[in-house]
Amino acid sequence: MKKLIEIRSYNLKPNTREEFHRLVVEKSLPMLKRWKVDVVDFGPSLHDGESYYLIRAYQSLEERQKSQDAFYGSDEWRQGPRDEIVGLIESYTTVVVEMEEATVNALRRKT
Numbered sequence: 638m639k640k641l642i643e644i645r646s647y648n649l650k651p652n653t654r655e656e657f658h659r660l661v662v663e664k665s666l667p668m669l670k671r672w673k674v675d676v677v678d679f680g681p682s683l684h685d686g687e688s689y690y691l692i693r694a695y696q697s698l699e700e701r702q703k704s705q706d707a708f709y710g711s712d713e714w715r716q717g718p719r720d721e722i723v724g725l726i727e728s729y730t731t732v733v734v735e736m737e738e739a740t741v742n743a744l745r746r747k748t
């Protein structure tokens with residue numbers, strides 16, 4: 638069975654990665670979990686001090702769109718940590734690829 642994987646790469650403002658990570662762990666991830674978003678992995682990139690990544694899995698492009706429209710359009714996000722988190726982002730890039738479920742599971746964060 639195949640899944641769609643979204644890899645989001647963030648370029649953060651200088652010297653904000655530690656704060657960004659804290660906000661992701663304390664605020665964003667709990668919200669994503671409540672909204673039943675399948676977060677595969679996340680964290681600071683190894684190649685520099687201002688990059689961060691988030692990997693999410695979806696069943697289809699349609700599910701991805703519906704999920705993101707609901708989450709990012711919600712009052713919980715918009716009136717919650719949105720401004721604080723987005724304020725640390727310089728730019729981001731999103732790539733969506735298809736992978737076998739076993740590959741997705743191999744990528745999963747081991748916690």
